[in-house]
Amino acid sequence: MKILAYVKPYKKKLIVALIASVLATLVWLAVPLGLRELLDAVFDDGDMALLNRVTGVLIGLFISQALLGFWGSYSLDWIGEKIVADLRKNLYEHLNRLSLKFYSNQRLGEITSRLTNDVAAIRDAVTGTLSEGLTQSINLVGSVVLMVYLNWRLSLIIFVTVPVITLAVRYFGQLIRKLSRDVQDRLADTTAIAEEALGAIESVKSFAREPYEVGRYNTGVDTLFDTARKKVLFSNLFWSSVGVVFMSTMIVIFWYGGTEVLAGRLSAGDLVAFIFFAFNIGRSMGGMSRVYTVFSSAVGASERIFGLMEEQPDVEDHPDAVELRDVKGAVSFEDVSFHYEENQPVLRDINFSCKPGDIVALVGPSGAGKTTLLKLIPRFYDVQKGTIRFDGTDISTVTQQSLRNQIAIVPQDIQLFGSTIRENIRYGRLDATDREVEDAAKFAQAHDFIMEHPDGYEAMVGERGIKLSGGQRQRVAIARAILKNPNILLLDEATSSLDSESEAAVQLALNHLMKSCTTFVIAHRLSTIQNATTILVMDNGRILEKGTHQQLLEQNGLYRRLYDIQFHKETVTDNEI
Numbered sequence: 059m060k061i062l063a064y065v066k067p068y069k070k071k072l073i074v075a076l077i078a079s080v081l082a083t084l085v086w087l088a089v090p091l092g093l094r095e096l097l098d099a100v101f102d103d104g105d106m107a108l109l110n111r112v113t114g115v116l117i118g119l120f121i122s123q124a125l126l127g128f129w130g131s132y133s134l135d136w137i138g139e140k141i142v143a144d145l146r147k148n149l150y151e152h153l154n155r156l157s158l159k160f161y162s163n164q165r166l167g168e169i170t171s172r173l174t175n176d177v178a179a180i181r182d183a184v185t186g187t188l189s190e191g192l193t194q195s196i197n198l199v200g201s202v203v204l205m206v207y208l209n210w211r212l213s214l215i216i217f218v219t220v221p222v223i224t225l226a227v228r229y230f231g232q233l234i235r236k237l238s239r240d241v242q243d244r245l246a247d248t249t250a251i252a253e254e255a256l257g258a259i260e261s262v263k264s265f266a267r268e269p270y271e272v273g274r275y276n277t278g279v280d281t282l283f284d285t286a287r288k289k290v291l292f293s294n295l296f297w298s299s300v301g302v303v304f305m306s307t308m309i310v311i312f313w314y315g316g317t318e319v320l321a322g323r324l325s326a327g328d329l330v331a332f333i334f335f336a337f338n339i340g341r342s343m344g345g346m347s348r349v350y351t352v353f354s355s356a357v358g359a360s361e362r363i364f365g366l367m368e369e370q371p372d373v374e375d376h377p378d379a380v381e382l383r384d385v386k387g388a389v390s391f392e393d394v395s396f397h398y399e400e401n402q403p404v405l406r407d408i409n410f411s412c413k414p415g416d417i418v419a420l421v422g423p424s425g426a427g428k429t430t431l432l433k434l435i436p437r438f439y440d441v442q443k444g445t446i447r448f449d450g451t452d453i454s455t456v457t458q459q460s461l462r463n464q465i466a467i468v469p470q471d472i473q474l475f476g477s478t479i480r481e482n483i484r485y486g487r488l489d490a491t492d493r494e495v496e497d498a499a500k501f502a503q504a505h506d507f508i509m510e511h512p513d514g515y516e517a518m519v520g521e522r523g524i525k526l527s528g529g530q531r532q533r534v535a536i537a538r539a540i541l542k543n544p545n546i547l548l549l550d551e552a553t554s555s556l557d558s559e560s561e562a563a564v565q566l567a568l569n570h571l572m573k574s575c576t577t578f579v580i581a582h583r584l585s586t587i588q589n590a591t592t593i594l595v596m597d598n599g600r601i602l603e604k605g606t607h608q609q610l611l612e613q614n615g616l617y618r619r620l621y622d623i624q625f626h627k628e629t630v631t632d633n634e635i
């Protein structure tokens with residue numbers, strides 16, 4: 059199992075823990091023999107001194123068993139918890155490394171379920187059961203050997219029962235394993251439903267779809283309950299049957315052992331020791347099947363987790379990728395073509411270049427590929443054909459980290475974290491001082507509204523920034539970008555109609571940011587891009603027109619049409635009909 063790789067760093071500790079556990083179990087196996095001596099000292103020999111001595115030894119055995127047992131199981135549990143912590147960290151790091159393409163094909167709830175529920179299933183398997191599995195198996199083998207040594211005829215009874223229980227364990231184990239996997243899958247489904255609905259709670263409320271969402275979740279939970287009910291039914295059935303088989307065996311041992319004592323072939327001490335070993339075997343079998351069931355649940359969970367771990371990022375650093383430093387801000391696209399899905403081209407033969415400090419505006423109808431073009435610049439996706447260069451360097455030859463360090467993005471749909479305004483701005487540069495954060499907020503025209511809040515910079519913005527207005531969220535995002543001090547700015551201009559005062563504030567904030575870098579802006583309102591250095595007019599994945607506002611108006615093409623539509627001055631010419 060792949061989980062073994064996680065055990066490796068703790069090999070030494072594991073060996074010490076195993077030795078302690080083995081010793082504890084061996085001492086435990088000696089206890090019934092001590093009891094036998096004790097009873098025989100009373101019933102057969104009537105020797106008080108021997109009784110005292112044996113009692114002393116027994117107390118010593120119990121104490122050393124407890125100490126060794128504690129050390130062994132504490133260390134094994136420690137290792138188990140540590141393995142789970144390592145696994146969680148690795149999985150989370152891996153999830154962060156995976157590319158956007160992976161996330162566009164996944165439901166977030168399912169992934170969080172892997173991180174919580176599946177990892178918890180593995181934790182149950184590696185902690186507790188690790189020590190239990192080991193000690194119980196030694197206990198089982200030791201008890202069987204010592205039983206045969208005490209009275210082999212009596213042992214035959216046990217040897218009939220053990221295979222019966224083993225077969226039952228196998229059968230029920232498989233069944234429970236399958237049901238556990240189903241339970242985990244259903245759990246992931248319900249988590250996904252809840253996360254989706256709660257994540258889009260505004261849409262849910264605006265369509266008054268609370269009953270629908272509650273219904274959807276309830277159906278999920280009912281299915282989950284049904285699967286879980288089946289699982290507990292079978293595991294309880296299993297335990298009850300084991301109990302019946304076990305107790306019947308005990309009664310037979312009592313009866314047959316009694317006849318052996320009466321026939322003088324067994325001492326009272328032997329019988330008590332024997333019964334102790336029989337109990338021991340029962341306990342070990344119970345323990346081992348518990349281990350088996352927990353492991354069975356964990357197998358499904360670990361298959362899913364390691365499946366996720368094997369998922370490769372779509373965009374990866376080249377083995378000899380270099381750091382991109384001191385970019386001035388010249389960007390060029392050379393014959394770039396791109397698709398998300400085979401045979402569905404989204405961008406075709408894109409060619410353009412710009413100088414440091416330029417403002418490149420992208421316009422065109424919905425679905426033209428503007429957002430996609432912007433996403434290629436930080437290499438969120440790799441192009442299938444052509445090259446994108448920063449200052450002449452092909453961006454696929456540099457590390458993603460160093461590339462993205464040069465870029466700031468102010469998207470249309472701004473994602474803030476549910477912490478304070480200060481922390482949200484500081485996300486742009488984690489080592490920024492409070493002063494730098496506040497300066498950035500001032501440049502972004504955000505300082506005043508922040509100070510109006512009783513908590514100022516420490517005000518909590520709510521889940522994804524829900525407590526801020528659209529314009530305020532934008533200015534926080536701009537402050538964050540200013541703090542990053544990028545060489546290249548990617549801006550998806552918000553279409554949401556801000557009131558003219560906050561629109562002016564946002565524009566002022568943007569102007570400050572755009573002064574110091576090359577800017578790519580998806581412009582929805584053509585009025586805002588009249589000062590762009592170059593406007594790229596896109597349609598159906600191609601650049602149809604390229605030029606300044608004035609040049610494009612004169613060309614009388616798509617740009618002119620879009621411009622006229624926006625200003626309600628559409629002039630219908632014969633050509634356009």
Ligand SMILES: Nc1ncnc2c1ncn2[C@@H]1O[C@H](COP(=O)(O)OP(=O)(O)OP(=O)(O)O)[C@@H](O)[C@H]1O
Pocket residue numbers: 162398399404422423424425426427428429430431
């Ligand atoms: N993650 C994705 N996976 C598959 N196809 C996608 C993905 N994102 C966008 N597309 C497709 O790519 C095409 C271009 O989308 P894009 O978002 O780039 O257009 P746009 O010009 O920015 O549109 P808008 O102005 O409406 O935002 C669309 O047909 C869209 O369906």
